[in-house]
Amino acid sequence: MTEKKKTSKLTLGALILMIFTSVFGFTNIPRAFYLMGYASIFWYVLAAVTFFIPYAFMLGEMGAAFGEAKGGIYSWMERAVNPKFAFVGTFMWFASYIIWMVNVGNGIWIPLSNAIFGVDKTQSWSIFGLTNGVQTLGILAIIWIIVITFVTSKGLDKIKKITSIGGSAITLINVLLFLGGLLILVLNKGVMAQPITTHAFFQSPNQSYTSMIQVFSFVVFAIFAYGGLEVVGGLVDETENAKVNFPKGLAISAIVIAVGYAIGIFMMGTFTNWDFVFKNGGGFAKATGSNATVTLGNVAYIAMNNMGYQLGLAMHLSEHVAIQVGIWLSRYMGISMFLALTGAFFTLIFSPLKTIIEGTPAQLWPKSFAKKNAHNMPVNAMKVQAAIVIVIIAFVAFGGKSAAKFFDILTAMTNVSMTLPYMFVAYAFFGFKKDDSIEKPFTIYKGKTFYKFCVCMVMFTVGFANVFTVIQPAIDGNLSQTIWSIAGPAFFTVVALVMFNRYEKKMNLK
Incomplete structure (x- = not known):
């Protein structure tokens, strides 16, 4: 039995589901349509091609070459640079995922509320006599982190089961988007809800996204929609026949994912008329009695509610029944997003930590961090990670306005930190390709000029997105966010250098 546990590996299908769950965000589709309409397709495709x-x-390529390395992107960059x-x-990169866990730990209850009630009621929730919705969500988030850490510590098999459910749920809602949109299109005799014109693919119906500066901010959004792929770098050694299956996966x-985003955005137009649905106080709000202001946080639920409503009308159901179909579709959207975020959480609470603990020199960390339990998990390091996340959640939930401001600062600090490592990895690819001593069993970039061009293109795209992320708040009058966006990467760099310099001194003393 023990031997079976040791040799349990991720199959190609399980790996693809894990990548899909970690990277693909269904909410990016209705958000993109809300911000830019059909024009978002061009920018999503451009972000896919250039990044x-x-x-x-x-x-x-690097994953296949370093298939036995346990440290993921650290092992790759160490060897290449x-x-x-x-x-x-x-x-x-790791620090940014700590903040991601704080964000999602609090936010995951919104889709659950939609699943149960059809609307977001989290601000009115109360447990243990707490009257403050923010504090209630904080308590729930703390319990969530403890449960996720406990279950994940029981091994990769548990994670595979959860991510498979999450991946399947989000796959099904994409199928519903495609088939539902197609059915509505057929029932409406080929008439698109959002008219197709040439300029519609290049000009946003949203008046807030018409200037070049506003469009550039959407490019940043499109690149962020593809974030998270490097997380699975730490799972190369957990993949069955890694040299073949990992690069293939x-x-x-x-x-x-790239094609799915493009098709999904187009299908939104089959049942979503932008003015009718997304203009606050527009036709959809009046027809369904909804007074909710459309935001990036709730737009996905409003969009799927509208899909059910339009399907009901296309099938000539009564207005009341059509509204109920919309509510139930919004509920399904809620449970699907809850399961998908749960699957992503199980992957992200383990994989970045595994990468940084197992891949980096052991002397950088307390000895207890490297200790593994019977399920081959660094349980002590996972407990410390959970404690850090819980402390931040508790401080933000119970610390009042100053704590909320502190969290806004933390978020600004990690916005750039989350994508800068893409530039580190891309730059490391230069060294990887130049080093002939590295065996390369899987090669896509065969010509020297081609791989150099692609590396420069990726670095420019990510660099442009980061520069614009930094300067946009200042342009909009929020200079403090710009300052903190620069301070974040600088702070994490200093901490990392101090830790590494201490390690080097320690090794020299021996």
Whole structure:
């Protein structure tokens, strides 16, 4: 029985589902349509061509070459460049996922509320006599982190089961989007809810996204929609026949995700008239009695509610029944998003930590961090990670306005830190390709000029997105956010360098 546990590996299908769950965000489809309409397709495809697909192929090549390495992107950058460079990039990347866990730990209850009630009621929830919705969500988030950490510590098999459910749920809602949109289109005799014109694919119906500066901010949004692929870098050694399946899984996932986004956005137009649904106080709000202001947080639920409503009308059901169909579809959207976020959480609470603990020099960390339990999990490090996340959640939930402001600062600090490591990894690909001593069993970039062009293209795309992320708040009058966006990467870099310099001194003393 023990031997079976040791040899349990991720199959190609399970790996693809794990990548899909970690990267593909269904909410990015209705959000993109809300911000830019059909024009978002161009920018999503551009982001896929200039960043996501070439970056995935780089990860595929390095993942296949370093198939036995347990440290994921750290191991790759260490070999291709040097250990200090690798640690700074990996530490910055890891820190951003700590804040991601705080954000999602609090936000995951909104889709659950939609699943139960058909609307977001989290602000009115109360447990243990707490009257403040923010504090209630904080308590729920703390319990959530404890449960997720406990279940994940029981091994990869548990994670595979959860991510498979999450991946299947989000796959099904995409199928519903495609088939539902197609059915509505047929029932409406081929008439698109949002008219198709040439300028519609280049000009946003949203008046807030018409200037070049506003459009550039959407490019940043499109690149962020493809984030998270490097997380699975730490799972190369957990993948069955990794030298073949890992790059194949990355390649298949990258193409499916890019195409899925483009088709999904187009299908939104089959049942969504932008003015009718997204103009606050517009036709949809009046027809359904909804007074909710459309935001990036609730737009996905409003969009799917409208899909059910339009399907009911296309089937000539009564107005009341059509509204109920919309509510139930919104509920299904809620449970699907809850399951998908749960699947992503199980992957992200383990994989980044595994990458940074197992891949970096052991002397950087307390000895107890490297200790594994019977399920081959670094349980002590997972407990410390959980404690850090819980402390931040508790401080934000119970610390009043100053704590909320502190969290806004933390979020601003990690916005750039989350994507800068893409540039670190892309730059490391230069060294990887130049080093002939590295065996490369999987090669997509065969010509020297081609791989250099692709690396420069990825670095420019991500660099542009980050520069614009930094300067946009200042342009909008929020100079403090710009300052904190710069301070974040600088702070994480200093912390990483201090840790690494201490490690180097410690090794020299021996």
